[in-house]
Amino acid sequence: MKLTKFVFTILGICLLISIGCKKEKQGRVVASVGEETLTLEELIDQIPEHIRVDVSPVVIREIVLRWINDQVLFREALIKKLDDNPRIQREFEMLKRDLLINKLVENMLSSPLTVTDDEIQAFYSANKEAFVLSEDIVKAYHILVETNNQARNVRKRLRSNEPFEEIAREFSRGSLSAQSYDLGYFTKQEVISEIAKVVFKVAVNTVPFPIKSDFGYHVVRVVDKQKSGEIKKFEIVKDEIKHKLLTKKKEDRYQRFLLQMKSKVNIQTNFQLLDSSVLDSLLYTGESLTYE
Numbered sequence: 001m002k003l004t005k006f007v008f009t010i011l012g013i014c015l016l017i018s019i020g021c022k023k024e025k026q027g028r029v030v031a032s033v034g035e036e037t038l039t040l041e042e043l044i045d046q047i048p049e050h051i052r053v054d055v056s057p058v059v060i061r062e063i064v065l066r067w068i069n070d071q072v073l074f075r076e077a078l079i080k081k082l083d084d085n086p087r088i089q090r091e092f093e094m095l096k097r098d099l100l101i102n103k104l105v106e107n108m109l110s111s112p113l114t115v116t117d118d119e120i121q122a123f124y125s126a127n128k129e130a131f132v133l134s135e136d137i138v139k140a141y142h143i144l145v146e147t148n149n150q151a152r153n154v155r156k157r158l159r160s161n162e163p164f165e166e167i168a169r170e171f172s173r174g175s176l177s178a179q180s181y182d183l184g185y186f187t188k189q190e191v192i193s194e195i196a197k198v199v200f201k202v203a204v205n206t207v208p209f210p211i212k213s214d215f216g217y218h219v220v221r222v223v224d225k226q227k228s229g230e231i232k233k234f235e236i237v238k239d240e241i242k243h244k245l246l247t248k249k250k251e252d253r254y255q256r257f258l259l260q261m262k263s264k265v266n267i268q269t270n271f272q273l274l275d276s277s278v279l280d281s282l283l284y285t286g287e288s289l290t291y292e
Helices: 002-017 040-045 057-079 086-108 117-126 148-159 164-171 193-199 234-262 271-275 277-284
Strands: 029-033 036-039 137-145 182-186 211-213 216-226
Touching: 029 040, 029 057, 036 040, 036 057, 040 057, 086 234, 117 234, 137 148, 137 164, 137 193, 148 164, 148 216, 182 216, 193 211, 193 216, 271 277
Parallel strands: none
Antiparallel strands: 029 036, 137 182, 137 216, 211 216
């Protein structure tokens, strides 16, 4: 369905920008500036793959107009021979170097890394002091409705042990995706004051009376609590630990790769020069480090 929509979008553009795709080469040219052209294939290539099926004709048109603007400015820069400037040529080389380095590292890190549950649990057990709570937290489920009567009805059904998610889907305003009723763990500062005043006082598994705010009427169920000074429960920090371990594994892989690359070349340093009066004179007398 989405793919079909995208195909028809592209076909529509082709029809709009040309009398018809009678000649393959001419029919695929979306725009031109002087001798430079933007083909339909080049245009599609500029659209990130993950949004291609949902991209709108308006967005595609903006990409074309941006290309035209850039091409006009680039053409003027070439006319003024800015590319002959030695400083700009050095900047080109630096940009090229940085782009290639980034692509090399990206390719090196592209193969997936995994973190097992055992690794996460081991890290948690060895670093519990890092997860001490500095303030109280509460986990709660939440339903927002428009009227007090609706809220009281919701509370009554929850107290009768009807499934929270089913009631949330029925009564919540707007669309409700799975588990969106789960507020997770939060501090007093991370939730509106009307809710904070109630949920931090009542016991776990309590469904207090509806809470009124500027948004409507809130029905909540307190699912869990932890006090300041306690160790955060494993379920709270599991994702955080996984991200930390993945980051560490990426860094380790990068460092190993870097050592392998260094072993292939002869590297010499002269750090004594950095302590010399020559460096001081260059830094503080305004003498240029570049060459025109």
